[in-house]
Amino acid sequence: MSVEKLPARAEDYSEWYNQLVLRADLADYAPVRGCMIVKPYGWTLWENIQQALDRRFKATGHVNAGFPMFIPKSFLEKEKEHVEGFSPELAVVTIGGGEELEEPLVVRPTSETIIGHAYARWIKSYRDLPVLINLWNSVVRWELRTKLFLRTAEFWWQEGHTAHATYDEAEAETRQMLEVYADFAVNDAALPVVQGVKTESEKFAGALRSYTIEAMMGDTKALQSGTSHNLGQNFARAFNIQYLDRNNEQQLCWTTSWGLSTRIIGAIIMAHGDDQGLILPPKLAPHQVVIVPIFKNDAERGPVLEAVQRVRAELAAEAIRVKVDDRDTVSPGFKFNDWEMRGVPVRVEIGPKDVEKGSVALARRDKPGKEGKSFVQQAGLDSTVKNLLVEIQDALLKRAIEYRDANIHDPKDYEELKKVVQDGWAFSYWCESRECETKVKEEAKATTRNIPFDQPEKEGKCIVCGKPSKRKVYFARAY
Ligand SMILES: [Zn+2]
Numbered sequence: 001m002s003v004e005k006l007p008a009r010a011e012d013y014s015e016w017y018n019q020l021v022l023r024a025d026l027a028d029y030a031p032v033r034g035c036m037i038v039k040p041y042g043w044t045l046w047e048n049i050q051q052a053l054d055r056r057f058k059a060t061g062h063v064n065a066g067f068p069m070f071i072p073k074s075f076l077e078k079e080k081e082h083v084e085g086f087s088p089e090l091a092v093v094t095i096g097g098g099e100e101l102e103e104p105l106v107v108r109p110t111s112e113t114i115i116g117h118a119y120a121r122w123i124k125s126y127r128d129l130p131v132l133i134n135l136w137n138s139v140v141r142w143e144l145r146t147k148l149f150l151r152t153a154e155f156w157w158q159e160g161h162t163a164h165a166t167y168d169e170a171e172a173e174t175r176q177m178l179e180v181y182a183d184f185a186v187n188d189a190a191l192p193v194v195q196g197v198k199t200e201s202e203k204f205a206g207a208l209r210s211y212t213i214e215a216m217m218g219d220t221k222a223l224q225s226g227t228s229h230n231l232g233q234n235f236a237r238a239f240n241i242q243y244l245d246r247n248n249e250q251q252l253c254w255t256t257s258w259g260l261s262t263r264i265i266g267a268i269i270m271a272h273g274d275d276q277g278l279i280l281p282p283k284l285a286p287h288q289v290v291i292v293p294i295f296k297n298d299a300e301r302g303p304v305l306e307a308v309q310r311v312r313a314e315l316a317a318e319a320i321r322v323k324v325d326d327r328d329t330v331s332p333g334f335k336f337n338d339w340e341m342r343g344v345p346v347r348v349e350i351g352p353k354d355v356e357k358g359s360v361a362l363a364r365r366d367k368p369g370k371e372g373k374s375f376v377q378q379a380g381l382d383s384t385v386k387n388l389l390v391e392i393q394d395a396l397l398k399r400a401i402e403y404r405d406a407n408i409h410d411p412k413d414y415e416e417l418k419k420v421v422q423d424g425w426a427f428s429y430w431c432e433s434r435e436c437e438t439k440v441k442e443e444a445k446a447t448t449r450n451i452p453f454d455q456p457e458k459e460g461k462c463i464v465c466g467k468p469s470k471r472k473v474y475f476a477r478a479y
Contacts, residue, residue, distance in 0.1 A: 034153035085205020116239030157261030170254035196450030208232030278343030429460035
């Protein structure tokens with residue numbers, strides 16, 4: 001019995017991904033096309049992501065709440081750009097309890113409208129501001145071309161919704177939450193994202209301005225991994241979110257929204273995985289360490305399992321997430337492959353010789369074969385493993401940075417741009433016209449990802465039309 005090999009990542013990246021998601025036991029297909037079942041291993045990973053984000057949201061003053069999944073259809077029609085953006089992908093409920101509904105309900109594609117309705121009732125005075133609420137929920141967008149985690153009709157996420165007295169406060173909030181996402185992506189998910197502002201054509205439907213973090217996947221395509229929108233007064237106007245200011249005058253609020261979804265799991269898979277399967281960053285891994293006992297007979301079994309339980313308890317006491325694989329039905333070799341497939345950062349092997357010598361074998365998931373293997377003493381194993389987890393976390397980030405930087409190009413002209421975006425990103429001057437953006441999209445299948453905050457000091461010329469340009473933008477094929 002052995003774990004069947006995945007398709008080679010370099011040969012069929014898409015099928016490598018599809019099979020990895022199933023074999024690593026993260027998710028499964030659902031009976032409704034485009035929907036996704038997240039299995040316990042995938043959900044635990046999501047819970048770790050949630051905790052890492054939730055901690056940051058609360059540290060920046062936000063609180064969680066629950067909002068309904070059904071929204072009166074008329075709510076969506078109140079903000080023109082918003083309804084245009086979302087109409088094609090709405091799921092609509094017309095019957096409830098066997099009766100035709102007076103007004104159809106949409107299953108939330110996002111909650112700006114129902115939030116707008118509630119905030120208009122809750123906010124009366126400047127004393128009520130800011131309102132800083134986050135929701136953990138799932139939303140539905142009727143996608144036709146779907147892929148587990150990356151694009152599904154229903155997906156899980158968080159959506160933050162805030163209301164402020166001034167433009168400056170709303171803008172500061174939008175940028176702060178982008179920073180929170182980037183901090184999480186880099187330090188917990190080991191994804192070296194680029195931060196920047198979306199172009200007008202790529203921004204959120206109804207937003208004044210959208211910011212994103214963009215990550216490079218293992219096939220050099222870009223993945224938008226989190227978004228933060230300054231909604232200006234668009235939703236405040238549509239839903240009449242007003243407050244009385246200090247001079248007793250009515251003012252419209254300024255609102256924001258920001259979201260990060262289970263898509264990030266797709267990003268983690270694609271940025272770090274290899275031909276053996278998933279490689280999880282230790283900070284998010286459901287199991288940081290798996291212990292595999294090795295014995296041939298009953299005489300060896302007792303002392304080995306005793307050592308395994310002792311080591312497990314020592315690691316768990318240091319808050320290391322540790323799992324003992326004591327399955328009797330499969331061989332140690334099968335277990336090695338299985339946990340490699342599932343991306344556990346560190347494997348501990350304990351056999352009869354280790355019991356005698358007071359040692360264990362350690363194997364790093366990020367370094368396959370002999371290179372990642374070491375033999376260490378059981379005494380002090382807790383600190384050895386702690387240090388190793390930090391080292392692996394750092395190594396994953398370093399590798400992802402090197403890969404990203406090696407695949408961002410500075411093409412000298414439009415012809416070269418068309419070539420480099422077939423296998424990498426282009427970082428180029430652009431005149432900010434819709435025409436040039438569309439041309440690249442049509443001719444090179446690359447979209448503008450974002451305009452980063454860090455810009456060269458000198459001005460340049462648009463890579464497409466040659467007109468003067470102040471800012472560079474990332475062009476890339478994207479998921
Ligand atoms: Zn141009």
